[in-house]
Amino acid sequence: MSDLTVWAVIIVLGIGTFLIRWSFLGALGQRELPGWVLRLLRYTPVTVLPALVAPLVMWPAANGGEPEPARLAAAAATVAVGVLSRNVILAITAGAVTLFGLPYILG
Template sequence: MIEMSHWITFALIGLGTFAIRLSFIEFYGALRIPPMLRRALVYVPASVLAALVLPAVVFKAGQPGIDWGNAQIPAAVVAGLIAWRTRSTLLTLAVGMGVLWGLQHWGY
């Protein structure tokens, strides 16, 4: 009985999530979005990407902190500079991973 209630809960949560996302897609053209909110929505993808990447860079062995001994931090800084200067996703990934692998190879 308990296992079945778990599956029902998962299904309801999944349907609720789907309904929320579908409502934004379906009603986006029909609703008037204020210009200020429309300008703010432009920044959502960048903030979501930062929220996904930053914990992966800063956390080392499950412990948060800015430690320059963590090779991921200087590699992320270099990758950020490359992205800012070139606006090339492929070059940013290649240089960032190259720097990370190089620092890890040399025992940084």
């Protein structure tokens, strides 16, 4: 690719990214959003985080896409502690301890 093509792609993508973000912040920033939109936006982090983590648990690139018991146990521990305690920090800690402790215990 030529330098002109690379810079054209960078500039077009930058403008596109700016317009996508501006459409929410600039155009809607001064307006009150309807209640149903605010209710739906509360669930965004709850849906995005599992979508980011699930492929890393089920098909980790570190071992050729094969699920491994330590990752599955860590995911289960994180979900269980999160549901029972409703504490994010405690759930993350339980998952991390399981992920790093289980291989150490099993040898």
